[in-house]
Amino acid sequence: MIEKKFETNGYIIIKDSTKLVKNLRSKIVNKIKKINPKLKNLSEDKLLNNFHKFFLRKNVNDIRLNLYNSINKIKDIDKIYYSTCKEILDDLIGNEVAMQKKINLSIQMPKDPDSLLDMHSDIYAGESPFQVVVWIPLVDASSTKSMFITKPNHNRKLNSLVLKTNNLTMRDIYEKNKKLFHFINIKFGEILIFSPLLLHGNTINKSSESRFSLNCRFKSLLSPYDVNVKSHRNIPQFYRPLNTKLMTKIGFKYLLKYEEK
Amino acid sequence: MKKNKKFAGYINLKPINEVLYPSSIQNILMKNYVTEILNGKFYLSPTEVLQAKNVITLNTLISKEVKVKGIVMLSVFFLPFERKKRQIFYKRALKNKKELHFMLDEIVFKSKDDIGNIENRLIFRSSFFTKTRKKTNNFEKNIANSLKTSFV
Numbered sequence: 001m002i003e004k005k006f007e008t009n010g011y012i013i014i015k016d017s018t019k020l021v022k023n024l025r026s027k028i029v030n031k032i033k034k035i036n037p038k039l040k041n042l043s044e045d046k047l048l049n050n051f052h053k054f055f056l057r058k059n060v061n062d063i064r065l066n067l068y069n070s071i072n073k074i075k076d077i078d079k080i081y082y083s084t085c086k087e088i089l090d091d092l093i094g095n096e097v098a099m100q101k102k103i104n105l106s107i108q109m110p111k112d113p114d115s116l117l118d119m120h121s122d123i124y125a126g127e128s129p130f131q132v133v134v135w136i137p138l139v140d141a142s143s144t145k146s147m148f149i150t151k152p153n154h155n156r157k158l159n160s161l162v163l164k165t166n167n168l169t170m171r172d173i174y175e176k177n178k179k180l181f182h183f184i185n186i187k188f189g190e191i192l193i194f195s196p197l198l199l200h201g202n203t204i205n206k207s208s209e210s211r212f213s214l215n216c217r218f219k220s221l222l223s224p225y226d227v228n229v230k231s232h233r234n235i236p237q238f239y240r241p242l243n244t245k246l247m248t249k250i251g252f253k254y255l256l257k258y259e260e261k
Numbered sequence: 262m263k264k265n266k267k268f269a270g271y272i273n274l275k276p277i278n279e280v281l282y283p284s285s286i287q288n289i290l291m292k293n294y295v296t297e298i299l300n301g302k303f304y305l306s307p308t309e310v311l312q313a314k315n316v317i318t319l320n321t322l323i324s325k326e327v328k329v330k331g332i333v334m335l336s337v338f339f340l341p342f343e344r345k346k347r348q349i350f351y352k353r354a355l356k357n358k359k360e361l362h363f364m365l366d367e368i369v370f371k372s373k374d375d376i377g378n379i380e381n382r383l384i385f386r387s388s389f390f391t392k393t394r395k396k397t398n399n400f401e402k403n404i405a406n407s408l409k410t411s412f413v
Contacts (some may be wrong), residue, residue: 007410011279101367129412152412159413197412224394233279235364235385236336242383257344259387 002091005134008153012088013186013195016136020084021189025138028105028212031070036232041106045188048139049190051210052109060107060115068105069212077103081216082242083135085191092132092193093220096248100217108145113204114211119148119174119181121159122196122217126231127238130223135192138212145207149200152182158199174201222248268362269322272336274303277365278391284308291333294364302328310337310345314339316350323350323359331360337368337382351376406412 005012016022031042039054047054069076078099083090089097097123106258108115123129135147147234149159150162156182174181181199186192194200196217205211220224221241223235232261270291272284281371282290288306291310295303309318319339323331334356341347352362354370366382384390 007408010412050339129340152410155412166332195412197371223391225390226279226393228393228395230279230393234278234280235390236338236363237278237280241369241385243380244384249381249384252389253380256384256387 002080006092006193006195008152009207010198011149011184011192013014014085014088014191014193016084018084019136020080021136021191024074024080024136024214025188026078028067028071028138029072031067032063033150035066035164035255048212049209051107051212052112057109057112060112064105064107066100070101071091071111074152076241077222078240081134081214084136085193087122088193089132089134089218091098093130093218094210095243096245098219098225098235099240099242100115101238103214103216106211106213106215106252108202108205110205110208110210111150115202116204117147117201118170118200119199121155121162121199122160122171123227125233126226126229127196127233128218128219128225129197129227130257131196131217131219132193133196134216134218136214137188137192138214139209140187141211141213143183144203144209145205145209145211146184146186147200147202148183149194149198150181152195154200155198162199165248170201183241265301265303265328265330267298267304267329268360269299269304269327269329269332269376270295271319271322271332271339272306273316273334273339274308275317275339277336277338278385279393283397290335290364294333299333299342301329301330311392315346317329320353323354323357330357331362333362333364335363336365337363337379340379340383347380358407379390 003010026043029047032047033040036054074080081103082097082099106115122131156217158173158177163169164168165173184192219239225239233242270288274281274284291306292303295301300347307318307322309316321327341350351373355373368378368382370379
């Protein structure tokens with residue numbers, strides 16, 4: 001069922017049954033309240049959705065980096081993040097996984113033209129086609145407050161256009177083919193898992209609320225890292241092994257013994 | 262007595278998973294790591310002898326004569342390729358009370374308990390993980406063809 005949905009849509013949305021996302025959001029909100037103690041009585045939802053009312057747009061990237069560093073310092077953050085969707089990842093990529101070394105944080109204030117991520121496929125930046133992105137919204141997100149994605153059956157044509165064009169920009173291609181994309185409609189407490197092979201991105205947030213979301217990449221530990229071209233999207237640069245099973249260790253130590261000779 | 266918070270950087274021009282880091286970049290990364298993460302003092306960062314059979318520069322850094330608390334390098338990928346040589350290296354580092362910090366791997370070596378962690382990470386130096394995949398074999402072709410949908 002999960003596989004079928006993923007194959008058709010290129011993504012699935014699941015409920016966070018672990019409540020770990022809720023805990024994670026509380027930790028992040030507490031850090032924001034430390035930055036601005038005047039916000040201490042606001043509910044988490046209200047604070048994040050109205051973030052743009054309390055912080056200047058020019059400061060958003062500094063705050064984001066500050067929070068990004070704090071999030072990545074949380075003890076066992078990698079295991080917490082993985083646990084939110086381990087069962088689904090077991091089905092999609094297996095249970096020996098490589099995880100992106102850092103968890104990313106996006107903050108998209110209303111009408112902010114500086115936090116745009118134009119239409120792209122992660123493979124254009126040398127990432128593995130074997131990976132999925134686990135995208136966790138910290139507030140409800142829909143329409144332009146969310147991210148857009150295309151369907152697998154449209155991706156082939158669009159990808160070919162990107163790779164062959166000599167005069168179109170990414171924005172041109174997106175604008176001309178807007179109807180082939182849709183915005184993800186997702187609630188806080190849900191988790192989006194998608195294939196970043198599919199073209200995706202965001203536009204100016206035309207809603208009246210800010211969007212906070214986390215994202216991190218996962219792949220099977222034993223699937224290829226660098227495909228077609230060499231990049232740094234591998235271990236130890238981009239990925240870390242999260243759980244290496246005993247027989248994998250034994251087998252590779254055997255292999256290395258002969259490679260080392 | 263004042264605590265020794267000096268750390269030496271170690272530059273090696275061998276590629277890490279086939280990615281080459283120029284010495285200037287290695288130097289900047291290690292200096293930031295020492296000052297920002299370790300709150301230490303950046304001492305020096307000599308470069309490994311490219312033509313040498315063994316890691317003579319690294320062996321010099323872990324000797325008693327170099328008065329630093331530890332050595333910082335980009336990755337465990339810079340350690341000697343032969344297991345026996347690594348074992349000798351670990352022993353020397355422990356004997357001379359030198360910490361080893363591997364920045365990209367996020368691994369710190371302070372005691373013999375950390376050796377297993379480093380050795381496990383060295384698995385990823387195998388060509389299985391570093392080789393760029395450009396072709397599929399028949400078995401892989403069959404797997405790909407068993408899926409009706411194509412994302413690209």
